[in-house]
Amino acid sequence: MQAHLETEHEGGVATLLSGILQDARTLFVEQLRLFQVEMKNEAYRTIHAVIPLVVGAVVGFVGLILLGMSASFFLTWAIPAIPQWGSFAIVGGIVAVIGIVLVFWANSQLRSIHPLPDASIKELKENIAVLSERKEDNQWKANK
DSSP: OHHHHHHHHHHHHHHHHHHHHHHHHHHHHHHHHHHHHHHHHHHHHHHHHHHHHHHHHHHHHHHHHHHHHHHHHHHHHHOTTSOHHHHHHHHHHHHHHHHHHHHHHHHHHHHTOOSSOHHHHHHHHHHHHHHHHHHHHHHHHHHO
16 A cells, blocks of 8 residues: 555656646746747837938938038128138037937937847746746655
């Protein structure tokens, strides 16, 4: 009778461990799927944020060149004491300061995008901790 009970107990523990491993595998696969979806969403958001930024930068650059030249010629016409190169330097300096401010602003906007999915990583760590606890509990029960 004793041997029969031990066999059932060992089979129960093996079945339990097998079930836990299967659950862990399923959970891991689901976590990877979630990770992939979040990565695709972040890539999609990044692409849709960068495309208008690049197009706007190119169009704005051409417009600024034309506007800067016009402003420089106007400044030379309005104040004849300033040489042509001085007008270009003044207008170029103003445009450079505006450009630096815009670069810092765009940099702060891009820093808000997180390439790693925080939610998936957090859940994966929690699931690993739970599975570790289950494994330790089952080992303790098996030794008992």
